[in-house]
Amino acid sequence: xxxxxxxxxxxxxxxxxxxxxxxxxxxxxxxxxxxxxxxxxxxxxxxxxxxxxxxxxxxxxxxxxxxxxxxxxxxxxxxxxxxxxxxxxxxxxxxxxxxxxxxxxxxxxxxxxxxxxxxxxxxxxxxxxxxxxxxxxxxxxxxxxxxxxxxxxxxxxxxxxxxxxxxxxxxxxxxxxxxxxxxxxxxxxxxxxxxxxxxxxxxxxxxxxxxxxxxxxxxxxxxxxxxxxxxxxxxxxxxxxxxxxxxxxxxxxxxxxxxxxxxxxxxxxxxxxxxxxxxxxxxxxxxxxxxxxxxxxxxxxxxxxxxxxxxxxxxxxxxxxxxxxxxxxxxxxxxxxxxxxxxxxxxxxxxxxxxxxxxxxxxxxxxxxxxxxxxxxxxxxxxxxxxxxxxxxxxxxxxxxxxxxxxxxxxxxxx
Amino acid sequence: xxxxxxxxxxxxxxxxxxxxxxxxxxxxxxxxxxxxxxxxxxxxxxxxxxxxxxxxxxxxxxxxxxxxxxxxxxxxxxxxxxxxxxxxxxxxxxxxxx
Numbered sequence: 001x002x003x004x005x006x007x008x009x010x011x012x013x014x015x016x017x018x019x020x021x022x023x024x025x026x027x028x029x030x031x032x033x034x035x036x037x038x039x040x041x042x043x044x045x046x047x048x049x050x051x052x053x054x055x056x057x058x059x060x061x062x063x064x065x066x067x068x069x070x071x072x073x074x075x076x077x078x079x080x081x082x083x084x085x086x087x088x089x090x091x092x093x094x095x096x097x098x099x100x101x102x103x104x105x106x107x108x109x110x111x112x113x114x115x116x117x118x119x120x121x122x123x124x125x126x127x128x129x130x131x132x133x134x135x136x137x138x139x140x141x142x143x144x145x146x147x148x149x150x151x152x153x154x155x156x157x158x159x160x161x162x163x164x165x166x167x168x169x170x171x172x173x174x175x176x177x178x179x180x181x182x183x184x185x186x187x188x189x190x191x192x193x194x195x196x197x198x199x200x201x202x203x204x205x206x207x208x209x210x211x212x213x214x215x216x217x218x219x220x221x222x223x224x225x226x227x228x229x230x231x232x233x234x235x236x237x238x239x240x241x242x243x244x245x246x247x248x249x250x251x252x253x254x255x256x257x258x259x260x261x262x263x264x265x266x267x268x269x270x271x272x273x274x275x276x277x278x279x280x281x282x283x284x285x286x287x288x289x290x291x292x293x294x295x296x297x298x299x300x301x302x303x304x305x306x307x308x309x310x311x312x313x314x315x316x317x318x319x320x321x322x323x324x325x326x327x328x329x330x331x332x333x334x335x336x337x338x339x340x341x342x343x344x345x346x347x348x349x350x351x352x353x354x355x356x357x358x359x360x361x362x363x364x365x366x367x368x369x370x371x372x373x374x375x376x377x378x379x380x381x382x383x384x385x386x387x388x389x390x391x392x393x394x395x396x397x398x399x400x401x402x403x404x405x406x407x408x409x410x411x412x413x414x415x
Numbered sequence: 416x417x418x419x420x421x422x423x424x425x426x427x428x429x430x431x432x433x434x435x436x437x438x439x440x441x442x443x444x445x446x447x448x449x450x451x452x453x454x455x456x457x458x459x460x461x462x463x464x465x466x467x468x469x470x471x472x473x474x475x476x477x478x479x480x481x482x483x484x485x486x487x488x489x490x491x492x493x494x495x496x497x498x499x500x501x502x503x504x505x506x507x508x509x510x511x512x513x
Contacts, residue, residue, distance in 0.1 A: 244462065251458045252461055298433075300461070300485055303487065342457055400449075400453050402449070
């Protein structure tokens with residue numbers, strides 16, 4: 001073995017033939033059964049399940065930039081299901097279950113790390129809301145409980161339990177809470193999909209949706225026109241702009257969501273910790289960086305610029321929770337454009353066009369839904385438009401019927 | 416620090432202002448259909464370009480209108496709502512006994 005290693009070290013050849021994870025670029029075909037617009041996690045997951053579960057492989061994923069380079073790369077990789085409504089909890093719980101087996105299924109390390117997520121309550125009203133969330137979660141098979149200050153101090157010894165004028169009263173402890181490497185999730189799905197015959201076309205921007213008699217006949221791209229039987233749009237922050245190209249409106253408003261990481265330090269923080277009143281969440285990555293995130297910007301914008309007031313308020317909250325963070329240096333910051341719905345639930349399913357399906361309204365909660373979203377969207381397409389029960393509450397027409405699925409207050413930070 | 420020109424108070428820090436949504440024409444709540452009302456409540460243009468929005472200078476509770484590019488975040492113009500809303504709107508209270 002040492003000799004073999006030495007020989008390999010001195011030799012010019014790699015000891016076995018390397019297989020690239022993804023095939024190289026190819027020409028676009030004239031026609032596909034399914035065109036998926038958007039090569040983020042949701043798009044490639046849908047392609048993967050179409051190929052794997054339904055044998056539909058004549059599929060093209062069209063991505064205007066590169067694989068998983070949009071909000072898939074910009075989220076803070078939190079996976080959890082401790083939501084408020086039965087509809088939401090059922091949906092996100094199914095996603096958590098799929099995440100647990102994903103690395104094995106892919107044979108690709110997504111660095112899934114189930115360390116639990118703790119949300120802090122600073123007011124009596126929040127404690128009451130947490131009780132409800134814990135009960136709804138337990139009902140649908142999740143592991144969530146309300147814990148007191150003493151248990152919080154044992155879980156996170158370095159946490160300041162009396163930040164500012166907002167002493168921590170209780171915590172919502174969600175054992176299923178986890179994190180994973182977000183781009184590995186996109187790459188795992190993309191590799192699995194392309195191995196089964198799906199084509200991933202990067203640097204391919206859809207500029208028009210071609211229609212005849214209420215049906216989509218194909219899409220126009222910067223590389224020519226492609227005919228197709230079915231289209232799925234999964235473009236996150238630019239959902240409303242793409243839908244307008246298809247000829248209809250979506251009840252979305254685009255807000256930037258900013259986050260940042262510090263320089264890496266030794267591991268000290270195991271659970272993901274968020275505070276509902278401080279509008280901030282803090283977690284340590286596998287690399288040791290501290291991720292600091294919070295709520296969306298205070299007003300709409302289609303630009304992922306940084307803004308000083310939001311960064312200042314995020315840092316102030318993070319330092320309130322973990323005072324020693326004031327000694328840390330920031331490594332980088334970024335923002336993503338989130339497509340927010342008024343009820344903080346997604347828009348999934350059918351659209352006003354017969355063979356055009358929607359995967360939009362993912363706001364700040366898209367990454368954690370990636371697997372279940374791919375699976376249900378694939379079912380929807382394979383069945384020719386029969387909406388799976390799990391996503392029926394998230395239909396676009398719920399807004400016309402005033403039947404929103406109100407997830408307000410159920411997420412980690414401000415909303 | 417980003418500044419905004421308040422028509423009443425002059426240039427102020429952006430953190431003094433509250434965003435109040437897009438300026439839209441309200442359909443008559445007594446006459447319009449449920450669908451028209453839903454469109455008014457839930458849908459905004461959300462297109463990339465210049466948008467006309469309600470903003471409030473929070474400390475003085477003064478509401479005004481701003482025209483802003485939602486891609487570059489450049490605030491082009493701010494003005495008093497009286498420029499657009501010239502007539503008095505009387506909301507009829509049909510529920511109260513006469």
